[in-house]
Amino acid sequence: MEKLARKCILKIKPYVPGKPIEEVERELGIKEAIKLASNENPFSPPAGVLKAIKAYLPRLNRYPDDHGYYLINALAKKFGVKRENLILGCGSDEIMELITKAFLEPGEEVLFGDQSFVMYRIITQIMGGNPVAVPLKNYTYDLPAMAKAVTDRTKIIFIANPNNPTGTIVKDKEARDFFRDVRKDVIIVFDEAYAEYVEDKEYPRSLEIIRENRNCIMLRTFSKICSLAGLRIGYGIASPGLIACLGRVRLPFNTSSISQIAALASLKEKKWASEIKRINSQGKKYLYGELEKMGLDYIPTQANFILIKLGDKAAKAAESLLRNGIIVRSGLIGDCIRVTIGTQAENRKFVKVLGAILKK
Template identity: 45%
Template sequence: MQPKAHIVDLPVYQPGKPIEEVQKEYGLSEVVKLASNENPYGFSPRVKAAIESELTKFNLYPDGGAVELTAAVAEHLSVQADQVIFGCGSDEIIALIARAFLSEGDENIMADATFSVYKSNADIEKATSIEVPLKNGTHDLEAMLAAVTDRTQIVWICNPNNPTGTIVSETELKSFLDRVPSSVMVVLDEAYFEYVTDSAYPDGTKLLADYGNVVVLRTFSKIYGLAALRIGYGVGQASVIRSINQVREPFNTTRIAQAAAKAALADREFVESCRIKNTEGISFLQGEFDRLGLSYFPANGNFIMVDTQRSAADLFQRMLRKGVIARAGFKLYPTYMRVTVGSPRENEIFIRTFEEALNEQGAAV
């Protein structure tokens, strides 16, 4: 049995190391995981009640159209219900967009250091990916615009960008959208939208009325704390969403995920609390990196990418043995480490372990 020839060399997505694996491997009783940009404050208390109400319904298929959740999200965003589609995380929406709109010979444009799922799904569809270098860690929209050809179908803009955490401003984005051909889909991946506090940051859903080629992606995995339930969504023009729906599997989100997402969406106080705590955590970590004389990209999500000024992969392993999991191994940024903003205690443990590992690494040189 042989797989399709064009997928043989595709990289397999590498998630952050699981806590249980690290505990077992190094004989640790406690492990702090700050690698996957999860919400350290869990999820809204309303979510638990919503899940409990579904526990007697496991024999029933979920609502394939997620009607109640769709209505709630549409009202929340002031869009029509037929402009919203749900997926198994926003990752699945990316895959569905690629399935619906990319074919062999097509081109799609993305940053050279961004969420890897854009390229992997384009590769599966045999489309050509044009990777435009980031400029100071930020999407270079002028260079991306210059890369557009008559074969371009999609431009992917991760805002805030993962892994760097930088943003494209509303002014920059509108200038880009005004000039990109209307036949080119522009996907705004706003997975970390709810964490951003910079007033220059755009709300992609507010651009839909003026730009019919925009599709916005969001998720319940980050600030809402539902990463394990895998539910995210896309918003765009009704005709575009219909095309994406045509390649969606019938029951791609579960009853539990839909109920939990609806409950989470309604708890605005929890979201605001998490945003405030995250901002405080960013300030703490930035202050510590300043103290250590290390530079970092502006943090706009719930993570910071810091230049360790040495092999981040080696530093990662040293910290792993001490029970702290961060993220390293970025091909274009070999000295950088991405750390999720944790709780105050987790942030303090990270900095203590990080500094210890820096000192060890320095002594070993």
């Protein structure tokens, strides 16, 4: 069947998600496995969101609002932009794909960090583009090196900020210097899936850059701090011209009614989101302390996950954790495992089991 496929897709290594809890429990014959592999919010959506979903259920016989009128209006108000500056997607991943569909010609280059979100490479290859992975510096996007890597074939640059899987950020001055150094006809995408967790005051102000009429697109999602990963909804903010181009390649009804309703309700849960951020920060500090007690190095994070250095023990440690019902990610960076910051009980169980594994 490969003879029938487009040649460019034969090079693609399919995305491998973290194992679902149910699959691990079936395979191991256990109960109460915990998933710390996919950077999800460990808490259920707030009551107000669940109530809004339940109230809408009798109307599922109707197609969704194709343009997400009420959600777009709420986001426009939240960020101080116009409706024309916004687009909704089935997760921010879909908007990334729309960007390559709308702007990338075969053979043109897409730049991204070499240890970053794997989908940048995949969506580039799908469109027949040339993926260019620029090495990170100290586990962080090296923007000066990326600026030097730009050629006359460069069309799009993806910057994961915070970066997945390292949790590091580029700061506002670095971002502004980067925009100054890069050609204005290159589209720069800030993938800010974990922005709501950031505590660093020097985090870039992407909206200001967009308002300066640069070819910049900011991506965000409801999957992380809003606890809506299962509903797949995200959004992009950019100039009306860029958004209009994305709209040309967007499939109709790409976000479901339930996802729109839930996302809209979640925007009203500001106190709840602040509490989630506080709990994440508390869990992060706890894990830092416990890892230091075990003599383990880690990368300080601005997100809801931590990259832990385990050397040549990383893969085996991940396997052993899995056998103990704890799902983490390995293989993203050779000598590390990535662990989502969970509930306090989940964090304690992870620390206890990891400590026992490393003592063997």
